[in-house]
Amino acid sequence: MSNKINKNLYAVFGNPIYHSKSPDIHNFFYKLYNLNCNYIAINASKNFFLNEISLFFKNGGKGANITLPFKEKIFPICDIITERAKIAGAINTLKLYNKKFILGDNTDGIGFLSDLLQNNLIKRKNNILIIGAGGASRGIIYPLLKFGCNIFITNRTFEKAKFLMKKFKKFGNIKCIKIKNLKNNKFHLIINATSAEIKNDLPLIPSNIIKKKTICYDMFYGNEDTNFMKFCKKYKSEKVYNGIGMLINQAAHSFFIWNKIFPDIKKTLFFLKNKIK
Template identity: 70%
Template structure:
């Protein structure tokens, strides 16, 4: 098939996708390192997304990021899959090699841990509460356990938390806990891995587990503080963070996979803060 892309092209696939900041981040990386590449966003069909992604690669695309709702559905596209993608059960990064093979990777987890380390808000043996047992939680648990954190997993439907914690129990200290049993617990870091921010709702956690020493992180992000961040702040939390840092870091790890260059995070943060 004829290569329709004169330069190296990369893309993010999702549905919806208009909100994505990934093109801003990656095109800034390319400008920063004077690379004549381009990164675009593509709204893939929910029924024919595999065909859309393959078409992109057949036309000369070199790499892609995958976001909701396709992360857990593209394993069949890949000739090779990294260990961290296999363990997490989801893929957010694809790389096409010169021989035509496609590698599937997951940079969400390492991107999340990198952002925590960037802000110096995680240490070994920290007690972490993760709220939610969906794809977002699944993608970050393995690197956090490998780092040495103790994870407590809760979810509105407890059975889902139990199933997910059992999946990762061989990789470190993780246990599931019901929402009603959280009141007597204390955590160094509370992570919202639910999609509650989309509907401007707050997860049903007891407010007494939050105090001025509690670090709170919402994996959801927007142009201002999320509802969860404001909720935590109202109960005394001084250190609150959104998922924009995770987005930057997972993008950086994808960029490294494609170009063997790890981009400057501080310059990227400054760039995004001015947009």
């Protein structure tokens, strides 16, 4: 990216990035509000991504999203970091501030909570089980605790779950629980925050924790039901969701940071669902 950018350009950086729906979403936002902007996907080098992202801004880029595997590694190029990004330990949104400073933020958590609220899937004091203790979990725990929910984390490697519990316990009621002990508990909402779907795998959880009224949410999204979604439907959950709503909402919050406009979620969801059929 050696040439100066002549228009308002935004991008998502990741590796791999071919599957990203972010360009579809953001370019729909620009069309919806008649903004002279363009949003592209950039497959960044795993070794030189910091230089590539810095060059993007030096050449006139206005803002960027960061996805796997760079979210936890982007801090060094940021001049300003928001509190929620610090707490999450990950950054997914960058903005050029005053034409010289790079602001680092995280909209994953607020995007996830927004989707839950829009679909009436969450209430204060709900017991929520999060399966997985990686980067996806990090981004959503703080807003759920701040909202007033009770969080339980389980993970194949229990030490990772304990680490997250210790990291976030000052923000609310959070516990870690071994997979073998899950069957003795009742959860209002079960969230799959693992990468099992990428490996065509399924999180190891007992089926008896899934009831008719248990809300099941897979943060992964695709054209068809994920393995986790199929598993939950098999055991009679009537409310099963994928991560497409979270994807749109986190994008909307990024868009608001850049443009001070909060986009229409329903129109975008309708557009994207029709596009990925």
